[in-house]
Every structure is written in structure tokens, then in C-alpha cells.
Amino acid sequence: MELLLAIIIGTFFGFALNRVGATNPENIINMLRLNDLRLMKVILLAIGLSSILLFAGMYFGAIDASHISIKTAYCGVIAGGAILGIGFAISGYCPGTGLAAAATGRKDAIFFALGGLGGAFAFTLLYGWIKGNTHLFDKIAGGAVSIAQSGNDKYEALLPAINGSVVGIALGAIFVVIAVALPKKIL
Template identity: 45%
Template sequence: MNFILAVFLGTLFGFVLQRVGAADPVKIVGMLRLRDMHLAKAIFTGIGLSSTVLFLLLWLGVISPGHLSVKALYWGVIPGGVLLGAGWALAGFCPGTGVVAAGSGRKDAWFFVLGGLFGAGLYTMMYGSLKDTWLMHNLLGGKATLVLTGKSVPLIDTPWSPVLAIALGIIFLLAAKFLPDKLR
């Protein structure tokens, strides 16, 4: 059942990415150059809506925080993020949009996806020699969350933390609403 749900949700997510133009490298580069903000508005809407609903459901006890997995923050995330950002800007795809574009038949996206798989494989092979280096040492305490989940260090450990998280989600929604489609 989980596999069927994953395929359904992945297909739905890919459809939405295709519909908002996230599989179009011209639109992605336009966003990264701060010229075409349509995708940024879609991203802000997605972050705002999902954050607001998630933290509201956590606060109401509908979702158990034990089902959430917080990834550790470590020094290697910084050069990894720079590499990801550079690849995103050069290719016009991020990992998710590259797969969607490849699924829609774009040949350049297939090269992007294959390059990403090659990079992931290379990292997997090099992990043994990297795991004891400074790159894998925790940064800012390692795992951190906005609210206490019992698994990580909270950034804000107060009863009103969920209210702040929901407010941040609403700020993202408002930014999406009022951000113009074109900046230049």
C-alpha cells in the first residue's frame, strides 16, 4: 500500500511541477535571475501551505512528531549546497524538476539526471573516506527543529513555537500572493 501511495503522490507532484512550469529550464533560470517570479510564487505557496497545515496538524495532535525525520546539519552541507546551486543555475533543473522534465521527454534533462546519479554514486563510494573528516562534523548542534519533537535540539522550545511556525507559513503564503510575476 505504501508503494502505491508513493507512486500516486509522486505522479501528482510531478504533474503539479509540470503545470507550474518547473520542468522548463528557461523559467527556472528566469527565477534564479530574479526576472520571472512565477516559480518563486509557486514555491512560496507550496512551502507556506505545507508548513501551515503540517504545524497545525502537529499542534492539534493529528500528526505525531515521531513520524517526522529531521536531517542533520553538518559542514559538508555548505559545499554540497554550493555544488547543487551551481548545477541548478547551469542546467536549469533541480533534482525534482530534472526528473519531471526527463519524464516529459527532454533530452537535456536525461543528461542532468544521469549526471546527478553519477554524482550520488561517486559520493557513496567516497563516503567511507569522508565520514571522519571535518565535512561530516555537526554544524550548529546538528539536528535542530522549530519545535521540540523529542528527537533533536529545538531552536525554540516554548508552548507558542507552533504558533510561530504557522505564522511563518502564512508569511510565505502572503509573500506568494503579493510578489509580482515579473521584477524587470
């Protein structure tokens, strides 16, 4: 059953990635050089809408808060994001869109994925050393925290005094407004 769901949701996600143009590195690079922000508008709208519906869904009991999964915040999240950003800008691929692009017949994406297997393996070998010798895994603001109260007791909220649904929906609305207001081209 779970594997069937993986096939259905995965197929839908890959289909969506391709239909919004995210599997085309040209669109990613043009977004990053602020020349064509269409894809950025797509991403912001997707984050905003899904956030609104997620928090509304949890409020009305349609979505189970146990499905919430907040990743830990630590120094390496920023550093890793920065390293990822370098490869992202050069290639126009991130892990998901790279694999999806390879499936649409892009050969450079196959080399991206092979390099990715190498990078993931290098990290697998270096993890123990990084953990023991650097502060990259030091938690930030308590680690696995969300801004809005998620209704899942495993995670703390940065704004515990305000109703989580209100914060979540308000943040989502902000993303939607930015998505609409963002011009299609800056540079």
C-alpha cells in the first residue's frame, strides 16, 4: 500500500516538476540571475498555498499533525545550503530536478546525478570527522523548531503564544502575496 502511494505521489510530483519548467536548467539559471522570475513565482506560490492548506487542514482535522516532520536547524544547514547553491547556479539542477531532468533525456543531468552520488558518498565518509571536529552540527534556536505551532508535540514553536493555524496561514498568505507581486524580471 505504501509503495503504491509512493508511485502515485512520486509520479504526480515529477510530472508537476516538469510541467512548471523546473527540469529545464535554462529556467533555473535565468531565475537565479534574476532575468526570468517566473519559476520563483511558481515556487513562492506553491510554498504559500500548500502552507495555508496544510495549517487549515490541520485546524479542521483533515490533516494529521503526526505527518509533520520538522528538520533540525544547525550551522551546517546554512553552510550546506551555500555549498549546494554553488553547484545549483553552475548546473541549473538541484537533486530532485536533476534526476527528473535526466529522465526527460538530458544527458548533462545524468552527469549531475553521477556527481551527486559521488558527493553524497564523500559526505557519508566524512560525516564522522565533521561531527567530531567542527561545530557545523551545533543546533540553532533549539534545533527542530517551526515558527508556527504545528500541533505536533515533538516540535517546539518559535511563536508559542499565538495560535499555530493563524501563524501558518498568515505566513502562507505572505508567500502568496510576494509570489503575485514579484516582477517577472529584475535584471
